[in-house]
Amino acid sequence: MKVFSTIADLKAEIAAQKAAGKTIGLVPTMGALHAGHASLVKKCAAENDVTVVSVFVNPTQFNDKNDLKNYPRTLEKDTELLQSVGCNLIFAPSEDEIYPEPDTRVFDFAPLDKVMEGKYRPGHFNGVAQIVSKLFDIVTPDKAYFGEKDFQQLAIIREMVKQLGLPLEIIACPIVREADGLALSxxxxxxxxxxxxxxxxxxxxxxxxxxxxxxxxxxxxxxxxxxxxxxxxxxxxxxxxxxxxxxxxxxxxxxxxxxxxxxxxxxxxxxxxxxxxxxx
The missing domain is CATH 3.30.1300.10 (Pantoate-beta-alanine ligase, C-terminal domain)
Structure with missing residues (x-):
């Protein structure tokens, strides 16, 4: 398993893998990984030659500064977990690497992004679209894997892929729960x-x-x-x-x-x- 912190190095690795005829799967995450993430990675590894997992706490999707500040960051522990579940490449960039300058793109997913999370967290899904579209551009995956716990996010990412005409398949994975039923988060x-x-x-x-x-x-x-x-x-x-x-x-x-x-x-x-x- 290899760990990358720069876009250029990751792109070079993926280009080499694609030149060898390998298929690429992507699991975007914000780290603090748990068994729910592990299930996504395992499915990705079973369906693709190369599994890429991004670990990046994306600031543009937080509209609460305290929530961003308190979001757990556990890269060392995450790396150990990913090693055990079939990940090949980890992409763990800095904020400056992803956003060398502000991302001013504005997406419109109406009416999907105007209800529920969109209503209570204005700007959240625009930030999600910014980072996920960047990751799709960097990794150029054949398939990308998302959990159904983030039900609205999944619908919006599918709409984004449709709007941008991206040549990849979005794979939805079931909610993983603790033994007592609590959704893993x-x-x-x-x-x-x-x-x-x-x-x-x-x-x-x-x-x-x-x-x-x-x-x-x-x-x-x-x-x-x-x-x-x-x-x-x-x-x-x-x-x-x-x-x-x-x-x-x-x-x-x-x-x-x-x-x-x-x-x-x-x-x-x-x-x-x-x-x-x-x-x-």
Whole structure:
């Protein structure tokens, strides 16, 4: 496994691999890797000759300076994990390497980026598109792998690939959960032991909510989920929306579409956690 910190060196390595007829897979990450990331890397390694993993905490997608400052950075530990799951090339650049000058590009993914995360974190998805498009340009992968936990991000990246006409395939990978159901997240490391026990309420309520769909109306189920998560001390729902899985627009009736997903964001103390569940 090789580790690169400059774009020029990584591009040279990838050019050599492509000249040898090798296929390239990319797993973009912000580090603080866990078993969810490992599952993406393993799938990538199984489907491509060369697996590239980027480790870069991208400042342009944070609209909260404290969140950026507190985001865990564990490159040494990440490198050990990646070595064990089939990664071939790590790209761990500095901020100056990626942004030698400000990226002023503005993307428009309406209506996908105007709801949920887009509403509560203005500019977030523009920052995601900036870094992911840069990585696609640098690595020129045949396939790129993203987790379904970031459901809205996945839809937006697919739209970006379509808009830019990029010749690569986006592979969605299922949510990986702890044994008790909590969705794996790098942010989980910031939870206290007490908060960690309470955070599992999020997934428990989501799983239970499937028992009431479609007997409850969309509005009734939305209220039920929010109320039952908020009952747990230290948990505060920022939003829970039941949406069309393709358009990300809120639905008002279970028969409106055959692909319905519930997306939730919850503050556990000061830590912001996301999850989602498919209803149909």
């Amino acid at each position: 790098s942010r989980n490391a910031r939870l206290t032991d007490s908060q960690r026990k309470k955070a599992v309420t999020i997934s428990k309520v989501l799983f239970e909510s499937r028992n009431f769909a479609p007997s409850k109306s969309i509005a009734e189920l939305t209220d039920w989920v929010i109320d039952n998560v908020n009952k747990e001390s230290e948990l505060r729902v920022e939003y829970f929306e039941i949406v069309d899985g393709n358009t990300l627009q809120a639905v008002s009736d279970w028969n409106q579409t055959d692909y319905i997903v519930g997306c939730i964001t919850v503050f556990c103390g000061e830590v912001r956690l996301i999850d989602n569940i498919r209803y149909k």
